[in-house]
Amino acid sequence: MSEQQSDVRYRERMQKKKEIMDARIRESSEERGVVIVNTGTGKGKSSAGFGMAARALGHGQRVGVVQFIKGKFATGEEAFFRRFDEVTYHVMGEGYTWETQDRERDTEMAQAAWERARALLRDESVNLVLLDELNIALKKEFLDLPTVLEDLASRPPMQHVVITGRGAPQDLMDVADTVTDMRKEKHAFEAGVKAQQGVEM
């Protein structure tokens, strides 16, 4: 095949791809808030949520964040996002759950955090709500799943919600619009690399 023929084919292929994308964009016409769930054992579930928060801020939107498990290392996001007036930020309780070792207290903290989440889910001035590690609190049964689903369902129609954490309950995935299973293929932590500022695992 000559170089010219190859160029022609490349153009044709790209033209076809453009037509498919344009058609898909035309067909996708419903404007409403979506529920996005990032689950799985791999890295990036929370980071993707915080990336979406950054993107929303780039569009001049308002963002609410509730962190349901405060990790020892997950302080960079907090330090960063608390800087912005457009961000409401709440972190549940103290330290890792397995450092408090008191189920009753963990449950109380999670429920108090859910009260903060519910306030965001009733505020239509908040465009994006990030419920970081909510799946963990659900899995541990610190929160009542039907209550959570009900609060999600009755939120303002244009509000987007991002929910992260491994082990998302099936009922939550069923009501979600977008679900991504982030699978671990390889992890630096397991190869003996220390968790470090900026790339905590």
Next chain:
Amino acid sequence: MSEQQSDVRYRERMQKKKEIMDARIRESSEERGVVIVNTGTGKGKSSAGFGMAARALGHGQRVGVVQFIKGKFATGEEAFFRRFDEVTYHVMGEGYTWETQDRERDTEMAQAAWERARALLRDESVNLVLLDELNIALKKEFLDLPTVLEDLASRPPMQHVVITGRGAPQDLMDVADTVTDMRKEKHAFEAGVKAQQGVEM
């Protein structure tokens, strides 16, 4: 089982979990920059990269971003991250690749973008380099993979790199420290929901 027994078991389980985590943290002692690859067909690959950029900024670090494919909607991140003095930001070329429909031009733009990436990979004052959608440019063979791998290998030892895009080449995954396969389980776009500001798909 009485409530008291249940509480004791809960404490024991949490204590054990804490011991395992502490041991893993002790064992992970190597401090060095890591290469993180986010690939797969699901949502969140780029968002996770931008979330890590936000986290790094939260730690007062410097960040470099090169976007290898400029999407029609991926403007929120750019608008947001360009605000910060600690961020160097470069976006390749114009519009989607399939809108230029000229392979030679696409290749030139990708190579010019790689020159910007290389400059970041030689600058030890940059703590985190995000090479967004690099995998696409590699897959389309706009860039020479061995050159890319060589530039990655000769970067400053403490510098972290995040590479995103579906279809990561095997040779790149082999040299990466952390690889996440982000799998699409469900996608709002396919259910007819329009891509919207703040949650572009």
